[in-house]
Amino acid sequence: MSSLMTNAAAMTALQTLRSTNNALAETQDRISTGYRVGGAEDNAAYWSIATTMRSDNMALGAVEDALGLGAATIDVMYTSMESTVDTVNQIKAKLTAARQPGVDKGQIQTEIARLQENLLSIAESANFNGENWLAHDGSVTNKSVVSSFIRDTAGAISIQTTDININTTQLFDATGTGTGGILGNAQTNGNTVFALDISALTDSAADITTLEGMIADVDEALVEITDSATVLGSVKKRVDTQSDFVSGLRDAIDRGIGQLVDADMNKESTRLQALQTQQQLGIQALSIANQGSQNILSLFR
Template identity: 70%
Template sequence: MSSLMTNASAMTALQTLSATNKALAETQSRISTGYRVATAEDNAAYWSIATTMRSDNMALSAVEDALGLGAATLDTMYTAMDSTVDLVNEIKAKLVAARQPGVDRGKIQEEITALQDNLRSIADSAVFNGENWLSVDSSDAAYNATKSVVGSFSRQGGAITIEKIDIDITRTELYDDADQSGILDKAQANGNTVATINIAALTDSAADLTTLEGMISDVDDALGEITDAATSLGAAKRRVELQREFISALTDALDRGIGQLVDADMNAESTRLQALQVQQQLGIQALSIANSSSQNILSLFR
């Protein structure tokens, strides 16, 4: 039935065109933003998950930065400790050379004193970001024997956990100005201290040679402790580096997971855009044809 009051064809065409325009606007938004789920309105569940994962990813990025800082600190301490091993080895070699009867122990002591000064200088210079784990003052109120590096961030059942990598610096201290309990400023088994050993007054007497042998033994003991400390720092450094690599890979994995939830498939969206543009043109044409039906009714009365 043809009616002037109700144009059913135009209504149908208009509804179809409106639906096409809405789908076209949605597709254009996805192409513009790159997101299939840009707001909670698009998909509340996916948007909520993605938002939480993005927040956690930012926290992981902060952890990665903290691990980088920790790695740099450990590298500084390890480098200084490695140099210390070389200098203590030289002191040990000088003492062994001084065991030879008739040598000028005063001259050898001058060399040992220079090495002792270098040891102190290295320990005092091993500073990164205000941290020094080799030369300390345990009586300082800010002193803490355990240094921590943020190692990871995780969320389980809504609960957040921050893991730390702890380093006991009592094993790495070369000097402690408070109580001389560092490896180099403490008395070893025979009562000798690497930092203060002095052979200038020693003679070739049996007692003095025994004292010299005790010095050699004590320096060797200190060298063993320094080697252990360097090993500990090296192991901690490697652990931090491995954790940093893992956090970097985990961050990338989370980014991919978020993308799977909310990113738009640009290939599919571009194909859909072209189809909707054609549908829009056809819808406009259909609406135009439906609207012209009233003019056809007018021709009946001519």
């Protein structure tokens, strides 16, 4: 039946064209934003998961920055401790050379004094961002470095830290007088690495015994310093490993979010071409359907 009041063909063509235009707008939005799921209206479940993962990734970014700061601090302390080990080894070598009868112990002491000054300078220079774990007053025992951000299966979050007992790394007291710490405290035989002086010693049996006691005390201090360097080295390795892990984890989360919400541009470009063709055909079909009403006029001529 032909009707002037109701054009069923035009209505069908219009409905099809409207559907095509909606799909085309959706595809164009995906292409312009790069997202298949740009909001909760697109896919509530995926959007919720992606939003939580993005939030966690931002927190991991802060953890990565904190790890970088911690790694830099530890690296300064570790480098200074390595220099300390080398300097104390030189002092030990000088004392061993002084054990040889007939050597000028005053001259050797001059060299040792310079090395002792270097030790204090190294400890006081081991400063990063206001932190110094080698020359401090001992009022703070532990330093914490943020190491990870964790969300458990129940959704609860926690921040993990790595603790370092800086009393084990103290070389001097923070007063700068060369007292306290491994190098400023007396060892078993009553000698301190920073204050020992061999200039007055002779080749007598008693002085040789005193000198050997100094060598033993320096060696004892060297063992403590080496242990401290080992602690710092192990923490440095742990922080570096954790930093690499956090960096890799952030990349994995980014890829996971992309799998959920990113648009496949190859697919969307192909879909765009198809929809544009459908749109043109829909406009043409609507035009043909509208012409059907004009054909009714010919019946009355």
